[in-house]
Amino acid sequence: MSDAVTPFQAPIGTHDVLGAPSAEWEGLIATFAQYAYRFGFELVITPMFEDVGVFNRGIGEQSEMATKEMYVFTDRGNRTHALRPEGTAPVVRAFIQHSPTTPWKAWYFTPAFRYERPQKGRYRQHHQFGVEVLGTDDPAVDVEVIALAHRFYEAIGLTRFRLLINSMGDALCRAAYVELLRAHLAANVERLTDEHKNTWSRNPLRVLDCKVPDDQPYIDKLPSILDHLDDACREHFASVRSHLDARGIAYEVRPRMVRGLDYYMRTTFEITHGGLGAQNSVLGGGRYDGLAEAIGSKVPAPGIGFSIGEDRLVMILEESNPDRFKPAVDVFLAPMGQAAEEHAGELAAELRSQGFSVERSADRKLKRALEVANKTGARYTLILGDDEVSTGTYSLKDMASGEQVKLKRSELGARIKPN
RNA sequence: GUGGGCGUAGCUCAGUUGGUUAGAGCGCCAGGUUGUGGUCCUGGAGGUCGCGGGUUCGAUCCCCGUCGCUCACCCCA
Incomplete structure (x- = not known):
């Protein structure tokens, strides 16, 4: 589009998130953060770009990702950087740089950039959240990590997903x-x-x-x-399987499952879901003993982690359960008249401080206000006319049942609860 | 990087074997209701038919190019 009058669009392979999907994004990130916290992970935030060597040495110079998919650029100081194509290598780099006490357990949420032809479930900028554990090769930790992924998928109500595991040896x-x-x-x-x-x-x-x-x-x-x-790898894999069995986590062993990044060792796993077309993987992870050394760690630092494709997850939820994270307005205020409108501002502040989600109409016809209230999905509408304000009595309408009662301001708290 | 499909209203899509004012549903706005939504009725706004070029008396329709979307390969979340 070189025509000057053509409106700008988001670049190829990127997309804006708004409307129902954005509510799902928020819900998914909040839910993941909650479970990561319960499993003992801290949030780590690393730069969106790194020295290109972090990725070349990390994910393998011969890998497709490194050779033809990275967004590489030179800055004004002649440093060669790359937009991160994946989440693990930067976290490992940060681990080496800061030497936190091990085992270090970190979770992240980040965009990732790969120059590929877009298709269903694949974008040039996509978003991942995931975890990494560095400093231990205990198979029980492998299972902790898998269990977190498993628990998270259960928590968001995703059904019909399959956990596939394999060992890539050392x-x-x-x-x-x-x-x-x-x-x-x-x-x-x-x-x-x-x-x-x-x-x-x-x-x-x-x-x-x-x-x-x-x-x-x-x-x-x-x-x-x-x-x-070899013996050590066979034992490690057997131990992972028995821990999974002990926790009642269902899985399928897939000896032919190959993951795309060179750094994977021993345990690898994937969670897949139908309804994503050819890109059916919603989570990929595995152990990467040796990666830290490849990036420059002087001490061995075995690690394991996974990343979840946020965009793909939202796509699945859109098809199976679109209202899962739909935000709910608790109270919609419908003021009529000058005095009522000013009163509504003050009342909104009070209700919000009590934890209610409050939306308000401008001064307008009640019919119109109720239409808007209906569209926002408000549970209650509080009707505020000048007479209500002067007598200190509101009309509270339950939007689902249509039932309407008159009550005093002091009675409001007993009648409705924040969502 | 390769191949297929598709670009008509905010959304989902009709349509014209090339002919004068381009349609529907949903959504949006207004009215029917002077302070009562979700149903219903009436009316309205909204389109350079992706963009550029060609063929033609005439192109949204045919041809070429281009941009974009989409699906698949490759690869991966």
Whole structure:
């Protein structure tokens, strides 16, 4: 759009949030903050951009995200920065910089930027909230983190979600497995689709989560990473599973689940939900022992975390339960006349200080005021005419039932409660 | 980066095999009700038919380009 008279729009792959979805955003963030607090996490806020090295070294220089999806720019001091494409690496960088006592448990909410073609559930600026725990490799912590995610999804009333888990092994046994996989693929290269002919040697793991139906029988026969874990990794995974079982958290083991970032080790998990088209993942996470060292930590600092796609979550809730976080006005004030309007301002202040959500009409016809009250979804409308003000008696109308009573100001508190 | 679909009122969409004043529903505003909403009735506002160019006597419709939206691949939240 180069035409000067064309109105501006939000950039490609970004969107404004207002109306019902914005109420859901607020509700989701508040709910997540509450559960993160209950699980002992503190809020961490890191810059929206970092030295590009934080991401190159963190998520892997060869990864798609680093090579072609980052918003990289040079500032006026010739420093090369990148808008954060994901949430974990910056938190790990902050951990290294400040050395908080471990285990350090932090949660965050942040936009993330990736230069990709937008589609359903995928944006150039999307928003994630998530947690990280640094300084321990205890499998019980893995399960604490998964349990928080699980509890959160229950709390917001999301049903029909599936928790998928896997183990990616560690640097040693995974490397051995990848070579084994590469050998298998090399021996059968003619059976691969064109697409995989290009990827198998570069990143053999990618072939595992291929979606082409015709390839499935062949891929099913490839060796499973779970059969090639070393003793320590096998024990770790077994421990994670038994902790999950003990807590009654349902999960599915998916040995072919491959996560996109290079730093994942051992435990990986994902929560998926139908109704998101091809992008069905609403949460992704895993353990990333070694990431801190990759970014520059002098001491080993194993870690685990997850991030939730806020935009995708809102999309699901919009379809399944759009009124979940609908804000409710407790009292709508409908003043008529000069004296009543001034009185309404004073009364609104008092009710708000008591915790009520109060909306008020300007001085206008009562019919019109009630129409507006109805649209705001107010539970009660308080009718204030000059006669009500002079006698100190209000008319309180219950908007759902239509029932209307007269009462004195002092009786108001006993009649209605904040939502 | 690649491929498919789509751009007509605030929203969801009709429509014209190219013809003069472009429609509906919802929403919005006003009236029917002098102080009573959610139902109903009546009326009204609101559109350079994404933008630019071409073909034509004539384009919202056909052609080309462009911008945008959308879905999928890739990748991922």
